[in-house]
Amino acid sequence: MKHYEYFNTLLPHLTAEHEGPVASVITPSAAFGYASAQEAEAIFAGEEPKPVYARMGNPTGTKLEQALAKMEGGAGAVATSSGMGAVAMVLTAFLQSGDRVVCAGGLFGGSYAMMSDTMPRFGIVTEFFDVDDFDTIEASLSSGAKMLFVESVGNPNLRLPDIRRLAILCERYEALFVVDNTLTPLIVQPLKMGADIVVYSTTKIVSGHSAALGGAAVFRGVKEEGEKLAGERFVQLHPFLKKGRAAMVMMAKKRAMRDFGMSANAFGSFLTMLGLETLALRTQRVNSTVQKTAQLLYDEGVKVRHPSLQNHEHNFRYEALFEDGCGPLLTIDFDTKTEAFSFLNALKIPVQTANIGDNRTLALHMASTIYRDFDEESLRLMGITPGLVRFSIGLEAPVALAEDIVAAWKKRR
Numbered sequence: 001m002k003h004y005e006y007f008n009t010l011l012p013h014l015t016a017e018h019e020g021p022v023a024s025v026i027t028p029s030a031a032f033g034y035a036s037a038q039e040a041e042a043i044f045a046g047e048e049p050k051p052v053y054a055r056m057g058n059p060t061g062t063k064l065e066q067a068l069a070k071m072e073g074g075a076g077a078v079a080t081s082s083g084m085g086a087v088a089m090v091l092t093a094f095l096q097s098g099d100r101v102v103c104a105g106g107l108f109g110g111s112y113a114m115m116s117d118t119m120p121r122f123g124i125v126t127e128f129f130d131v132d133d134f135d136t137i138e139a140s141l142s143s144g145a146k147m148l149f150v151e152s153v154g155n156p157n158l159r160l161p162d163i164r165r166l167a168i169l170c171e172r173y174e175a176l177f178v179v180d181n182t183l184t185p186l187i188v189q190p191l192k193m194g195a196d197i198v199v200y201s202t203t204k205i206v207s208g209h210s211a212a213l214g215g216a217a218v219f220r221g222v223k224e225e226g227e228k229l230a231g232e233r234f235v236q237l238h239p240f241l242k243k244g245r246a247a248m249v250m251m252a253k254k255r256a257m258r259d260f261g262m263s264a265n266a267f268g269s270f271l272t273m274l275g276l277e278t279l280a281l282r283t284q285r286v287n288s289t290v291q292k293t294a295q296l297l298y299d300e301g302v303k304v305r306h307p308s309l310q311n312h313e314h315n316f317r318y319e320a321l322f323e324d325g326c327g328p329l330l331t332i333d334f335d336t337k338t339e340a341f342s343f344l345n346a347l348k349i350p351v352q353t354a355n356i357g358d359n360r361t362l363a364l365h366m367a368s369t370i371y372r373d374f375d376e377e378s379l380r381l382m383g384i385t386p387g388l389v390r391f392s393i394g395l396e397a398p399v400a401l402a403e404d405i406v407a408a409w410k411k412r413r
């Protein structure tokens, strides 16, 4: 628990000022006046660290970016309009037509659609493997794939990747390793495990309130020696390398955000920072409730799936790599859609919605909602069965939640 005590001490101060207004100042301006023609030139050259124009970054967002970079141990971050904005920014900044991306594990519906449908329309080839298909992943990376994209915990298939092992493969074959850490902020620190870029939907756990759509990408520092981005395959990025340690921030802004405009807004960044202050406290509480609820449901004979349970295929990895928990999700697999619907409608506490990581417990039937547009093969790959219900556990009392879920389970038809 020392880990969370560190963040409980750090996070509330990360976004506060000790002089003047304590809470973050919201700067809604879209444009910023320059003191002189010379200053305008210096700002555009990146020599003067002042805002250019809100599409390229806003002072409130900058504060959020600094906090997230510090939290992850990154060289810098870029706040975006949404989690999908962050994914789109990373893909479009670092890839081009003809490049190949390997996706491993379960993928959030929006990311799966992006990878399986949208990116191929722009000439980017995408492949999908299970997180444990190390040989196939290695074969793909060794034959030239440029990026490996994984989620720290498969949403909603709850398969757990071995991030360190995958990072070693990416280093060996000079591929960029991107981890979507939306489900496990603080729990997993991908940059410290060898990832190059972390993406977040801050809409979810980081904010926690269902009040602010937002996202971010956090980047590792560029190395002075042995930097894979300095290799031949990343030649388009070379002009940015002279920007120093935080060069990837500039790559993301100039090669994606400037042209696509997936920029964060000041009010959203402010709300996200309010959530960030209590992230460690909420994470501890939710981790503990998820484990307790999973066990209580299992003991009642409910078909619950969670890596903390011994019958989960990645329980060994959970014990070894995720000792304090793996985020708010657990799933229940019903035999039919009808049974899942009758169960959901009998629940009293959870809100039925497509969000996750809220302070309230949320529940949703997967196949009829987020995954409704996908074919059989994709559903199999993503682990979506006809009766699958996903829960995102909130701050409520574990016993009250378990009682509600068991009562609905008994009422199902």
Ligand SMILES: *Cc1c(COP(=O)(O)O)cnc(C)c1O
Residues within 6 Å of the ligand: 082, 083, 084, 085, 108, 110, 111, 151, 155, 180, 182, 183, 200, 201, 202, 203, 204, 213, 214, 215, 356
């Ligand atoms: C929700 C989610 C996203 C997309 O985030 P938005 O903020 O909704 O755009 C990306 N990745 C994961 C794992 C998510 O859960």
